[in-house]
Amino acid sequence: MTKNxxxxSFDLCPYVQRAAIVLAEKNVPFERVDVDLENKPEWFxxxxxxxxxxxxxxGDDVLFESAAIVEYLDETNPPALHPANPVTRARHRAWMEFGSAVLGDIWTLEVTADQATFNASRVALKEKLSRVESELGDGPYFAGKDFSIVDAVFAPAFRYFEVIDRLADLxxxxGLPKVQKWREALAARPSVKNAVVADYNDRLLRFLQKKNSILGRLPLAA
Incomplete structure (x- = not known):
């Protein structure tokens, strides 16, 4: 890979984080440009x-959609983060989609002001994470000792709880020790840590409070 x-990016976007994590795992240099999604510039x-x-x-080409971006990066920059076996690789791609569904539940928890919707999303999220628990092995990552794109997908989802846990214990x-262990391993990985700005948690908290959601109205734990 020789093209620039x-x-x-947007500073809070979990889908951007996926790409940033994969780029870091492959030690690929890149420039990062943030845009204001509430006031999108014409060039964007x-x-x-x-x-x-x-x-x-x-170079002069533009790729969109995080899944397409990380697949391109994996195909063009070693080391491969997808498994070599075609069936296992396809299963990983399916779990990437599952990770997006997890993000959907978290997004609803973040922005809804309706208690019934909040409760339903919390239940749905717990059910999804329980399904993940049954899929995980000894860890520390999704596929064992090897970091994969599935890890890059779930790491930004788990990161939200660095703030959410300060507001409420959902x-x-x-009862999901493997998921919790996985979450901790991902949080400690340098590529995950460095995928966001240093004050990400403060920015996320301000975002929640601005939404006036159920979570955003809760006081921070002492």
């Missing part, structure tokens, strides 16, 4: 078909 790479709208991040500029990790 630019990751078009001109190159983003859905008006969303992430985008990856590869009990979604209770």
């Amino acid at each position: 790479l630019t990751l078009i 709208l001109n190159i983003s078909p859905r008006g969303k991040v992430p985008l990856l500029k590869v 009990e979604v990790f209770d």
Whole structure:
């Protein structure tokens, strides 16, 4: 890979984090440019078909959708993070989609002001994480000792709870020791730590409070 790479980003976006983690795991240099999604610049709208991040500029080409971006990076930059076996690789891609569904539940928990919706999303999230628990082995990562793209997908989802846990114990990790161990291993990995700005947690908290959601109205734990 010799083309210059630019990751078009938003500071809180978990899908951007996926790409940043994969780039870091492969030691690929790149420039990161943040955009304000509440005031999207014209140049961004001109190159983003859905008006969303992430985008990856590869020379004069632009890739969109995080799954396509991380697949491209894995195909063009060693070491491979996807498994070599075709069936196992396909299963990993399916778990990437499952990770996006997990993010959907977390997003609802973050922004809803309706208690019934909040409760339903919490139950749905716990059910999904319970299914993940049954899939995990001895760890420390999804596929054992080897870090994979599935790890890059779930790490940003787990990161949300660094803030959420300070607001409320949703009990979604209770009784799930393998998921909790996985969460801790991902949080300690340098590529995951460095995928966000240093004050990410403070920015996320301000975002929640601005939404005036159920979570955002809760006081921080002492």
